[in-house]
Amino acid sequence: MRAPWSTPKVRASVQAATGEAAPTLPGALLAGLSDFVAVRLGLHFPEPRWRDLQRGITAAAAEFGFADGETCARWLLTASPKREHIDVLASHLTVGETYFFREKDSLDALGEHVLPALLRSRRNGGQRLRIWSAGCCTGEEAYSLAILLDGLIPDPAAWNISILATDINPGFLRKAAEGVYGDWSFRGTPEWVRQRYFRKCQDGRLQLSPHIRARVTFSYLNLAADVYPSLVNNSNAMDVILCRNVLMYFTADQARKTVAHFRNCLVDGGWLMVSPTETSNSLFPGFSPVEFRGAFFYRKSDGTGRPIEPGPEIIQPAPAADAPDPWQPIASAVADDPGRPVPVAFKEAEPLADDEVEPPSDAARRCANQGRLAEAFDWCAAAIAADKLDPAHYYLQASIEQELGRTDAAVRSLLRALYLDSGFVLARFALGNLELSQGRRRQAERHFAHTLALLRGHADDALLPEAEGLTAGRLAEIVSSVLASLPREERSR
Numbered sequence: 001m002r003a004p005w006s007t008p009k010v011r012a013s014v015q016a017a018t019g020e021a022a023p024t025l026p027g028a029l030l031a032g033l034s035d036f037v038a039v040r041l042g043l044h045f046p047e048p049r050w051r052d053l054q055r056g057i058t059a060a061a062a063e064f065g066f067a068d069g070e071t072c073a074r075w076l077l078t079a080s081p082k083r084e085h086i087d088v089l090a091s092h093l094t095v096g097e098t099y100f101f102r103e104k105d106s107l108d109a110l111g112e113h114v115l116p117a118l119l120r121s122r123r124n125g126g127q128r129l130r131i132w133s134a135g136c137c138t139g140e141e142a143y144s145l146a147i148l149l150d151g152l153i154p155d156p157a158a159w160n161i162s163i164l165a166t167d168i169n170p171g172f173l174r175k176a177a178e179g180v181y182g183d184w185s186f187r188g189t190p191e192w193v194r195q196r197y198f199r200k201c202q203d204g205r206l207q208l209s210p211h212i213r214a215r216v217t218f219s220y221l222n223l224a225a226d227v228y229p230s231l232v233n234n235s236n237a238m239d240v241i242l243c244r245n246v247l248m249y250f251t252a253d254q255a256r257k258t259v260a261h262f263r264n265c266l267v268d269g270g271w272l273m274v275s276p277t278e279t280s281n282s283l284f285p286g287f288s289p290v291e292f293r294g295a296f297f298y299r300k301s302d303g304t305g306r307p308i309e310p311g312p313e314i315i316q317p318a319p320a321a322d323a324p325d326p327w328q329p330i331a332s333a334v335a336d337d338p339g340r341p342v343p344v345a346f347k348e349a350e351p352l353a354d355d356e357v358e359p360p361s362d363a364a365r366r367c368a369n370q371g372r373l374a375e376a377f378d379w380c381a382a383a384i385a386a387d388k389l390d391p392a393h394y395y396l397q398a399s400i401e402q403e404l405g406r407t408d409a410a411v412r413s414l415l416r417a418l419y420l421d422s423g424f425v426l427a428r429f430a431l432g433n434l435e436l437s438q439g440r441r442r443q444a445e446r447h448f449a450h451t452l453a454l455l456r457g458h459a460d461d462a463l464l465p466e467a468e469g470l471t472a473g474r475l476a477e478i479v480s481s482v483l484a485s486l487p488r489e490e491r492s493r
Helices: 008-020 027-041 049-062 070-079 083-093 102-122 141-153 170-178 191-197 253-265 359-370 372-388 389-405 407-420 427-435 440-455 473-487
Strands: 129-136 161-168 198-200 206-208 216-220 239-244 266-273 286-294 295-300
Touching: 008 191, 027 049, 027 070, 027 083, 049 070, 049 083, 049 191, 083 170, 083 473, 102 129, 102 141, 102 239, 102 266, 102 295, 129 141, 129 407, 141 191, 141 216, 161 170, 161 266, 170 216, 191 198, 216 473, 239 253, 253 266, 359 372, 372 389, 389 407, 389 427, 407 427, 427 440, 427 473, 440 473
Parallel strands: 129 161, 129 239, 161 216, 239 266
Antiparallel strands: 198 206, 266 295, 286 295
């Protein structure tokens, strides 16, 4: 299927058929704004979509305090807008259209084939699973995954499940974290989902069950500008990435870059799910296409570059017409789990020359990337034994402990890192993320505020230790976005 960006005449035809008015801003200004948005957000606004671009910039102008869209556009192109300005612009240019269990055929394939096979392969050791909803919008997709896994795993307390959900729009993230939805978010959703996982609020909307809400961590991430995979944003070592109805809004070049980054974020044999309208013969090098009934996935090739052939445990015959609903939960009761820590990802170790000896800390990262957490922990212990005063070793140890589900131990390791270096920004930031993953928002806010205070002592373009090329200015923007995305009624006074 051809990607949406390969048919630029479609939008113009629609406009002609529906009588949409042409944009009134100067063409040169819209062209410059289109280039600006492509660079800063990765969003694709070719000439046939300039009316949408004008509508978005006009709406953003009022929020920026400008009288009209033209003045706002000229300011954006001549000034140096801050990240919060880019966030506002993104909120008016991105589409918030989603609902629970959207594109059911794809989620059927995920629930019937991909996830059961992954769970079987992890059942007797390393009971871990990492899933990323990229471009999560207001959270319905990520929560659909949590509900699906709740039915597939009868013993959730024995598993370390991480569901990361990211978006560029803090407003979307704030709504997602609140977990309150109206009827429009449930169109096509099985009735048992409402009955089992939601309760009605006084205003008629539905509130998601706390134990499901706690299983998803929402975070700001700009797919066009941020680094991933990265230890800082927990985007590494993913088993499954869902990025549906996002690539279609990117430029072709940005879509290719994003897919390449996704491939690096996935473990060997990991799965990438996109929308049926985003499949392409050329966009997914390094992946093997896998077709299910009514759905199309991409599977990462192994480290040798050879495709991983889907075995019989993945591809199964289509169920009979009278087969039970695959969305019906397997477990008869819902475990009221308070949530699990979000594992921190690990930086890829550099390849060694023939005569080099691998440092224990690099061996720890390598083993952690491969899911061999017990070995990773032992290597990290060896690194600490060799140098007990290096705070980076304790930071790495905390990352491994968090992925092992040892939350209290991870906190102790981070505190040791901060005892050795009170200005260790990433350790303070990690403490905030850990508290947030446990639902302790006020404690998380205090750590994030402390992180911002530490960052004020660094130049914006200064590279931070253990941050994989992240600058102090960019981390400050990320922390500010995390704070902005927290539900307002739950924020500290």
